[in-house]
Amino acid sequence: MKKMLSVAGAALLTALAAVFAFGQPAHAAAGFSVSNGRLYDANGTEFVMRGVNHAHTWYPQQTSSFANIKALGANTVRVVLGSGDRWTKNSAADVANVISLCKANRLICVLEVHDTTGYGEDGAATTLARATDYWLSIADVLKGQEKYVIVNIGNEPFGNQGYSAWTTDTSNAIKRLRAGGLTHTIMVDGPNWGQDWSFTMRDNAGTVFNADPQRNTVFSIHMYGVFDTAAEISDYLGRFRSAGLPIVVGEFGFNHSDGNPDEDAIMSYSQANGIGYLGWSWSGNGGGVEYLDMTTGFNPAQLTSWGQRIFNGANGIAATAREASVFAGSSPSPTTSPTPTTSPSPTTSPSPTTPPTTTPPPAGGCTATYTVVNSWQGGFQGEVKVTAGSAAITGWTTKWTFTNGQAVSQSWNATVSNSGSAYTARNVDYNGRLGAGASTSFGFIASWNGTNAVPAVTCAAS
Template sequence: MAAGLLGASLAAPPALAEGPVVPAATGLTVQGGRLVESTGSDLVLRGVNHPHAWYAGETSESLAAIKAEGANSVRVVLSSGDQWAETSAAELSGIVEECKANRLICVLEVHDTTGYPEASAAVSLERAAEYWLSVRSAVVGQEDYVVVNIGNEPYGNTGYAEWTRATIDAVATLRGGGFEHTLLVDAPNWGQDWSFTMRDTAREVYDADPTGNLVFSIHMYGVFSAESTVRSYLTGFVEAGLPILVGEFGHDHSDGNPDEDAIMSVTRELGLGYIGWSWSGNSGGVEYLDMVNGFDPASLTPWGERFLNGPDGIGETSEEATIYSGA
């Protein structure tokens, strides 16, 4: 991760490549730069990241606890089997059912792509797309409840110029394979897009998806240490009519001190989603990003108290998806 300065520019769209005819999106869709439910209601995600791939035994109780805190969504860490034990189709079906039972929108992400190719063990978006095709049976028909986050933080701080083409290709692979879900695409540079690769080519990537059912995800850590930086980045997408949410953020990080108050207030002001990192189980010196101690919902950390119960937090701003109430 590295810091950068924010400006504004959006590239013109290219001609669409020839490919299979893709049916119109169903379930959750993007309309006018907003994520919308099939009920017609605007959906602003207010969620928590949960590390299922590393703590599978904690998922059932954690999802129930996350819902009890008022979240309307959960972003679940999965594995393609390249770095950690593969999340099977059967296992994935169970996660989706747990989300539904807890009336949560389920954002599913493959974590094995994190920091490719800078991180030597990481895999490409192409490989993540192959995994999604292999577990398609677990999510097909769940388009009202599931967002497919193709790969976590694809591209570190090297090779990130390839992000645009790799993302377009991965989206095309999933659309060609019958995925009608809302697709969520993470930024490069360990998710923080300090190079503005995602920002500057977002229009190109968005227009390459024939369904238009695509949302961009920015992760906000040390690069986003000032309110002006947070506001500049997010408003650039909003003003361009491009859908964006904050897929990860915290109150502190090894690369700098993110402005969590600004992240939460600006997203509220703009009506954008956010998903905080993370429920529990952090290690390697970032244990302070746990929201609860040892997966115990009765033991909130300072970050958990701030995120869940503070100004512009989950308690104040989260609204349950209307697909669960029929509203």
């Protein structure tokens, strides 16, 4: 999270230095690209971010958050990472696993280095140059993931001092990333703790955009107390739209110690104008801003008032998010289930190599469909989809028997037990009730050796 900032006085609005017209850029290695102020996925389909921030670097054990965020409707998650300059460095292997979790849950990953927060004012913060060093050090796990990953160079890279260097430092960081072979869409945050009250980013965005040889940069404004009126919100975002420059609201809240942001205006204007937004934050806030948690203790069944607002309110995530088209036709992955960090899953999520098996339900009963979602040497991720029949059900139990010595080690969204190779999985409190034809899923991690045959699964409704 950010330092509490106090903005003294009101900054005078000024016109943009120039209005820029940008044509279609070269496609970014079959990844995301920018054209005329809009973001497009690798299929050329416009993509509007709807999601939240998740403090992965401080809570690396909370891998279920990816699936839970997806289950509430998000299409994007902005993931907090540490470069090792202020917070513990997230290793290349950990970042690879984060990407795998995003892909398994059909989420676009915005990866950001948080160590730059408030540089120039916070003595513990580091530079954009150091953040760039970090990205280049893990380039091998980023390359090839351009369809799914956006690189946010550094969170809120300047505080309220020294921010006149933002334009040069940001431009140089982009150029170094491109020279290092990264062709992803790049996201850059504004100075002034992300809120750009000085309009440094707004007035110099064209210069920074043109510094990118691929013209594939997106600008991110963080909206807290500086943006407490609808007029300020529409003016700031509207100037980027008029200039043909891509803008997203990379962070915002419903309240803050520096003032009361107008979250209704942020969400309504963004929806009306095709602008992405990512709320702060899923859970785990401290330092007096615990009220910005969307869930209590990372529990998706315990949404706070802020969580209810951003997910289920007007212009909220559930009503407006559209999944990235690059996931169309991919293997059905857990929308309510995580891949634990302890699993040695690869950075890709291949389609199932074996067809699912389905047992027909009795009238008013349920079906169970077993799928191998992902597989690696000695282990695999499985998913069972439960679908109610012609009548609603209040609970379900599935059973199957492994024939090749497979053994489940971890599971989610079901209570799983076994007697030898015979397994039983029962619903948990929040996913037992299904309307006629409705579905839910649970998942698990299991071992295998030599053969991994798909078992028949039965489903009994209650």
